[in-house]
Amino acid sequence: MPCMKIQDGLGLSPRKVTYLKYIFERAGPVKTCDLASRFDVDPSTITKTLTELSACGLLRIAPYHGASLSPEGRLYAEFLVKRHRILALALTHYGLSREEACTEASRFESLVSKDAIDRMCKAMGHPSHGVCGEITHDTGCLGHAGEPG
Ligand SMILES: [Zn+2]
Numbered sequence: 001m002p003c004m005k006i007q008d009g010l011g012l013s014p015r016k017v018t019y020l021k022y023i024f025e026r027a028g029p030v031k032t033c034d035l036a037s038r039f040d041v042d043p044s045t046i047t048k049t050l051t052e053l054s055a056c057g058l059l060r061i062a063p064y065h066g067a068s069l070s071p072e073g074r075l076y077a078e079f080l081v082k083r084h085r086i087l088a089l090a091l092t093h094y095g096l097s098r099e100e101a102c103t104e105a106s107r108f109e110s111l112v113s114k115d116a117i118d119r120m121c122k123a124m125g126h127p128s129h130g131v132c133g134e135i136t137h138d139t140g141c142l143g144h145a146g147e148p149g
């Protein structure tokens with residue numbers, strides 16, 4: 001049941017979050033050996049993790065080409081990047097340097113729900129830039145006219 005809680009942002013382990021964000025940033029198929037050397041992990045472990053992400057519909061794996069994001073995976077990765085940047089930006093408001101904020105956010109970001117991030121984004125006035133890149137906004141944080149909250 002690796003896919004149960006994808007929608008609320010809480011379904012993926014920190015490791016999976018890291019891999020998905022990496023594949024998102026590479027913007028092309030990523031090979032198992034690339035991930036293995038980038039994160040210093042055994043290739044068989046990478047293969048297992050990628051297979052799980054693919055079973056959740058987030059990745060497409062093509063033999064000899066590597067893993068790339070499905071449309072759902074791309075949307076999800078956008079959320080993962082946004083979550084990191086909102087949390088890191090919030091930490092810089094409480095005395096952390098930009099670098100420290102990035103590092104600290106990476107430690108706990110996978111435990112924070114999408115709903116919390118949407119509400120933080122709103123409360124922060126939908127910032128356009130985080131400490132390590134642009135922050136995007138969607139109907140989750142911007143809300144629909146007539147929708148509660
Ligand atoms: Zn960062």
Ligand SMILES: [Zn+2]
Nearest residue numbers: 121126137141
């Ligand atoms: Zn927003």
